[in-house]
Amino acid sequence: MIPTTSRWRGAALMALVIAVTVNLRPILTSIGPLLEDIRTGTGIGYQQAALLTALPVLCMGLVPLLQPWLRRWLSEQGGLLLGLAAIGLACLWRLLLGSGGALIASAVLAGLGVAFVQALMPGLVNRWFARRLALAMGVYSAALMSGGGVAAVLGPRVAEYFGHWQAGLGVWLLPVLLALLLLGLVGPTLEGAVGRSGSGGGHFFGNRRAWLLAVYFGLINGGYTSMVAWLPAYYQQVGGSARGGGELVGLMTIFQVLGALGLPLLLRRIADRRPGLWLALTAQLLGFAGLLLDPALSPGLWVGLIGFGLGACFSLSLTLTLEHLKDPRHAGGLAAFVQGIGFIITGLVPYLTGWLRDISGDFQASWTLLTVTVLLMLLVTGRFAPRGYAAAMADRAAPAGVLN
Secondary structure, X not given: OOXXXXXXXXXXXXXXXHHHHOOOOHHHHOOHHHHHHHHHHHOOOHHHHHHHHHHHXXXXXXXXXXXXXXXXXXXXXXXXXXXHHHHHHHHHHHHHOOOHHHHHHHHHHHHHHHHXXXXXXXXXXXXXXXXXXXXXXHHHHHHHHHHHHHHHHHHHHHHHHHOOHHHHHHOOHHHHHHHHHHHHHHHHHOOOOOOOOOOOOOOOOOOXXXXXXXXXXXXXXXXXXXXXXXXXXXXXXXXXXXXXXXHHXXXXXXXXXXXXXXXXXXXXXXXXOHHHHHHHHHHHHHHHHHHHHOOOOOHHHHHHHHHHHHHHHHHHHHHHHHOOOOOHHHHHHHHHHHHHHHHHHHHHHHHHHHHHHHHHOOOHHHHHHHHHHHHHHHHHHHHOOHHHHHHHOHHHHOOOOOOO
């Protein structure tokens, strides 16, 4: 048990958020830098390799949509425990596997684990840190991206040290064990169960603003899954190494963390999230345009701009979602719906960009698609004025137990 004073409890809960969240991206980002070794060892092609990113992200989308029903029998602590256990088992499996089919199956298992955890975290952060939501979401987002960046940078080194690519994928079992240990210490302080009927405010399938937020979230984050899946391969295609590709993902992650923490902190006194989102999307636009028009000029600059924009967009878009509803239960349910639909879309984007790479022979068509997507999202951002939140979510004024 931890001390029950407010200060210590807040610090312990933030430590738990960070320890759990850093495990949500290594299953994705450890693949790209080792992709050529994996393809050589298993014989899978680019489209099959895209499934290693797309399938986990699709799981991240499908599971949150079931949250209104899952919460009837699964507590918050149980959901976190189940999710972390699935991620840990997938990492252990990856230490032992040798076939493409087994690797894809491990991606599904890990994706389900991430989905259980990820569906809960924004709602928990909203409830635990309601008075500092934007900053807390920035910390959550930064931890999410840091875990992914560390995996991309260290994965090839671990694989090289042990002499096989499986080690570079399976080593991420260690931070999962640390998170499980901390959950055992902090878990007794978690308030309430996810599982009581009506505790999350029902589903949002009939709300148009919820759908707009979900599509928006999915498309503005599609660049992340595409960069994680294909940036190392792109770097190797233009003459770089697997380690260099991983380091480029690591550089992107540094700027993601800066965007996720820095922009919400800079704009913390502004209730309107649109200026921050416009700035973040513009940074992405410049980065993708640079990769498209002059990739040799300064790939680090373009990747840094993309990373900054992606990090800020993830944090701000989730904060924007949670701020649509004042009741933490309803807001958590909305965040789960937005992530559910959004991650299905996000999971499809790298598959589409990989297909474009296969038919065109290079990544220019992929970068073009992502550039056009960012342009569209710049226009859509104008719809999210704070004064319109209440009207857009008017149907959620019903009692928490009512399903729409």
